[in-house]
Amino acid sequence: MPARITKEDYLFDFDMLGLAPALNDALERANFTQPTPIQNQAIPLALEGHDILGLAQTGTGKTLAFGLPLIDHLLAQPNKPAPKTAKALILAPTRELVNQIAESLRTLTKMTKLRVATVVGGQSINKQIMFLSRGTDILVATPGRLIDLMERGAVDLGSVRHLVLDEADQMLDLGFIHALRKIAPQLGTPRQTMLFSATMPKQMEELSRAYLTNPQRVQVSPPGKAADKITQSVHFVEKPGKPAKLREFLSRETDALTLVFSRTKHGAEKLMKGLVADGYNAASIHGNKSQGQRDRAIKAFRAGEITVLVATDVAARGIDIPGVAYVINYDLPDVPDNYVHRIGRTARAGREGEAIAFCAPDEFDLLRQIQKLMKIEIPVASGAAPEAAEAAKPGGRQRNRRRGPKPQGTNGPANRRRHPRRKSAA
Structure with missing residues (x-):
């Protein structure tokens, strides 16, 4: 050792x-x-x-x-x-x-x-x-x-x-x-x-x-821990609501350098084109881009010529741009460690930064894995976790608390044996 x-x-x-x-x-x-x-x-x-x-x-x-x-x-x-x-x-x-x-x-x-x-x-x-x-x-x-x-x-x-x-x-x-x-x-x-x-x-x-x-x-810090000067938050949002939520954030500070992470190459490109069509100054980098295209996009982002850079995890490491004010996890990463690397693109060289995560219901398990790795609970800024939303439904908590054997019915133990279908009289 x-x-x-x-x-x-x-x-x-x-x-x-x-x-x-x-x-x-x-x-x-x-x-x-x-x-x-x-x-x-x-x-x-x-x-x-x-x-x-x-x-x-x-x-x-x-x-x-x-x-x-x-x-x-x-x-x-x-x-x-x-x-x-x-x-x-x-x-x-x-x-x-x-x-x-x-x-x-x-x-x-x-x-x-x-x-x-x-x-x-x-x-x-x-x-x-x-x-x-x-x-x-x-x-x-x-x-x-x-x-x-x-x-x-x-x-x-x-x-x-x-x-x-x-x-x-x-x-x-x-x-x-x-x-x-x-x-x-x-x-x-x-x-x-x-x-x-x-x-x-x-x-x-x-x-x-x-x-x-x-x-x-x-x-200098426990593995899996983010930089101390990064403010983190999570917004629980249905997948169809993510584009509007992203535009809501980008419209608040149009000149701030914002790095947006998408899980897939196709998703990153589609998201970038949608932002450009809506008038945002955006570019993208991912594995389908040539090295020259990626270098030009990063250079323009560093210079402030573009303010929104949409990327896959190809940019989770290797982008050292001190001016990045916001990192938005539009999609949560499949690998928890990558979340730490993604948000590490902000708050560099002693600066402060903000990391915002969008979490759809099917990403809730990914969020739990991230929080387990980092040993923290990321503050919820809007929306409700799927399990919290379920518990809030009328009768939701009562259903979750029920104990004891299931009643005998179509799903009970006495009816689990499969029977051959009867031939129709026709």
Whole structure:
């Protein structure tokens, strides 16, 4: 089992860490002065070279928690990467998250000679092969595309001495554990490995034992807990009433950035087109959109050019837009953990945010699973839970309280035996 860090606060500023001057300058340019709790705990240990098992909900600054010590280590190695090689590998489950991580790292390496490369599906593999042919310091990748490049001989991972697994729980959910088993044996040794996750399923413990060596465990909140500054509420509404309820919310603050989650790709697209037809400034991202379309939609949303982004769980992780004021769960997710990741798109970087859920009668069990995971009761803002509504009907409570055997009748025990049908006289 990994050693557990119990000290909650190391009370330092970034400039007290002894980071490379280029990193301190980059942090100052980006107005980063005070580390978040996960950064507070993870960075000193990672700088010392420890393997890290980091547990924190989304929006807590995990990218800098592994990015800063990683870059600091690489800046101490001035030699250029050989062709087709990388010094550090960061694996993430989605294209959006890969792009977000790379963007953050490029902000920190802008005034250095370190190169950051990304490889994801949905983009030209030939261009990626050409870029990798020159070698890179940091490679950020989705596991599937990385394996494609490995099989083509386009990348050699033998020089990798730093491995980061970000949002590792989602990689497990998506079946990337098989890809990881192909990738890990190709990496160089000895190496430093950092694994970050928002939840801690049993399989994550097994993953940490397999790929981390005497890791230091840092945890800033219980797994499955949302950020403290998110105000949550649920509205019980029949499915046909959801479109009107959504428009009611969107009309309150037309300029507020609002992220709306739909369960299916078809549903997200249909919802977005309906909003656009009604005059709302909306776009959508889901698995049927090309990478270019998804990137353009996120860029426009970040810039405020569109104010409503309708998405499937492809956006539950990987969208780091501090200005998101509202997250609306138009459909509740099938996987409770995804609710935590969805609402983590708001209240980022210390801001406040609001998460609103619509719950139709057939989603009530999903809501109960979410509340069980988070160990809270989400406040009800309107409507009534199906079981409460049933109990409120005339005679409802009396029917529920009845005890004892059922009366003998058509459904009683004496009549449960099936009898052959009599042939008609006709």
